[in-house]
Amino acid sequence: MTEKFHYDNKIVRNFALATIIWGIVGMTIGLLIAMQLFKPAMNMGSQYTTFGRIRPLHTNAVIFAFVGNAIFMGVYYSLQRLLKARMYSDILSKIHFWGWQLIIIATVITLPLGLTSSHEYAEMEWPIDIAITIIWVVFGYNMFGTIIKRREKHMYVAIWFYIATFVTVAVLHIVNSIQLPVSAFKSYYVYAGVQDALVQWWYGHNAVAFFLTTPYLGMMYYFLPKMANRPVYSYKLSILHFWSLIFIYIWAGPHHLLYTSLPSWAQSLGVAFSVMLIAPSWGGMINGLLTLRGAWDKVREDPKLKFMVVGLTAYGMATFEGPLLAFKQINAIAHYTDWIVAHVHVGALGWNGFLTFAILYWLIPRIYNTTLYSVKLASFHFWIGTLGIIFYAVPLYFSGFTQGLMWKEFTPEGLLKYPNFLETVLQIIPMYVMRAIGGALYLTGVIVMTYNLIKTMKAGKLVANEAAEAQPLPPVYVAQGDDKKLHRMLERKPMIFMVLSLIVILIGGMIEMMPTFTIKSNIPTIASVKPYTPLELQGRDVYIREGCVNCHSQMIRPFRSETERYGEYSKAGEFVYDHPFLWGSKRTGPDLQREGGKYGNAWHYNHLYDPQTMSPGSIMPPYEWLAEQQLDTTTTRVKINAMRTLGVPYEKGYEHQANSDLDKQAKAIAADLQQNNIKVKSDKEIIAIIAYLQRLGTDIKAK
Secondary structure, X not given: OOEEEEEEHHHHHHHHHHHHHHHHHHHHHHHHHHHHOOOHHHHOOOOOOOHHHHHHHHHHHHHHHHHHHHHHHHHHHXXXXXXXXXXXXXXXXXXXXXXXXXXHHHHHHHOOOOOOOOOOOOOOOHHHHHHHHHHHHHHHHHHHHHHHOOOOOOOOHHHHHHHHHHHHHHHHHHHHOOEEEEEOOEEEEOOOHHHHHHHHHHHHHHHHHHOOOHHHHHHHHHHHHHHHOOOXXXXXXXXXXXXXXXXXXXXXXXXXXXXXXXXXXXXXXXHHHHHHOHHHHHHHHHHHHHOOOOOHHHHHHOHHHHHHHHHHHHHHHHHHHHHHHHOHHHHHHHOEOHHHHHXXXXXXXXXXXXXXXXXXXXXXXXXXXXXXXXXXXXHHHHHHHHHHHHHXXXXXHHHHHHHHHHHHOEOOOOOEOOOOHHHHHHHHHHHHHHHHHHHHHHHHHHHHHHHHHHHHHHHOOOOOEEEEEEOOOOOOOOOOHHHHOHHHHHOOOHHHHHHHHHHHHHHHHHHHHHHHHHOHHHOOOOOOOOOOOHHHHHHHHHHXXXXXXXXXXXXXXXXXXXXXHHOOOOOHHHHOOOOOOOOOOEOOOOXXXXXXXXXXXXXXXXXXXXXXXXXXXXXXXXXXXXXXXXXOHHHHHHHHHHHHHOOOOOOOOHHHOHHHHHHHHHHHHHHHHHHOOOOOOOOEHHHHHHHHHHHOOOOOOOO
């Protein structure tokens, strides 16, 4: 007997609106920070709008707000129809929606305030991490509840990717968020140095894999056949694509840490699996493009399919370039440069952005029971968006390649040709201007799309509860023919499918992390490396608050060009007390690993207060508020206790003496500044950050 029910389109509409709003917000912030790199005045003279503080706001806004809401929009729409069932619980759907928006708002407030953990793509502090965990569980419960009460026996390939996304993101988020709180909005990671770096980039790489890739592959498998009115090209290729992708992807994270202090065996594993990754990635792209067989004539006329084709092509380019960048010879030039930024944005703007736009153009008219307001405007959006990607990526590839080679160039006499790092920055400023133009073009397209979709919504009326009907599942199912095959059986067992997915993604992470955490020889200690003094510890937290790690690395690779420029290459044992690690991933400014003692205290004071006075042409913003704001020493005791809990060998009871030592060291620095005609009180934040900078790398620095 046929059962009648309704699809919940209101929750889909809500996530669609959130996608558009947060997309504009995130991309506008992106455009702002792009302009800050060639016009420092765009930092606006406020500590809340500096590049260091709002760059994480941009990345989190586009990843978790724009892409995140787009994922939920696509999943909530397709899941109901693939399973022929309304979402399990309307209340859970609402909790999920509003909870996710509150998390985003909390992030928008806290990151500019400097409340950051400093882990890239996971900068939110521990209360927000807990909220993310709760809301993610709500999403998963609602999704699996819907799968359990489905009217369709087999789970379509899109749902496999949704399941893998849910379990893997849960594991990644929990492992990467294990922190020891020291206050309401401050915590220290339990991992230190090399181990922290491995966890961070295991998370960071797989956040790209399982937040920016697998859910979008699931949506591609649902929406592309719908748009093209063609079945997926190959069911068998889908199976191969899914299992090989989720197994291999999880191993590739260490390729972000080539030539660093990470054990070389872990680096080699990352390289090997990164190269292998190209096979399943391209398998998915080919399966998508061949789905359009016999429908290429539609691509000429339909902007939605144009977005899909370019999006898939961008996916193919990004997943070809990723393994390429994992080769050590190429990584040696590209790492820390704008090449990586270009690579990331080809994927983000092309793959995530264009697929999202295609889905919005396809989905909004349907749930509003109308037609798209203007196909011409959608076509305009496609072309200006494509132009925006080209203007964004090409200059940054050129910039990265130029700067990477300049860093390594020597004169015939054997000296660095460009010993002043700033020379290499000034050379690429025109590329930054062109990148911003590309970003502006792309954002213009999104604004045009927003206008087009608003007019579409006004022309129709939301079908909040869309009527549907389907046969219920038979109480007893007898498999026939191909349904007896192993994978077809698995497609009828969602919980077993989830457990198998979990096992597959756990293998790589465990093999890479367990030895690094348990075998001491992987992280050889250095006797001369001591814990930070209380003032240095406080200064380090100011460094973290200001987001200095977004522009400065603290990892000297074992190249002659780097040891000549910065000093002795970095050793794993130097970072054993670093909670968190601060190696960085981009050098907009020079590496600071051996900064200690390189300049006097007065130089650092003047450089922080007004960088242009010490480095004419510098694009670093001034940090004059550090000389005005009082250092909060009320937290010193709890920070020392927390560090001791994490294994840093502060003597028992030292927390009672810590502020006294802090005061002595601060007064010594203030007195030194006084001798250089700089009058500043010893209790200011700038004293603490100078103390930290002067400590960097001095434990093993050659005298």
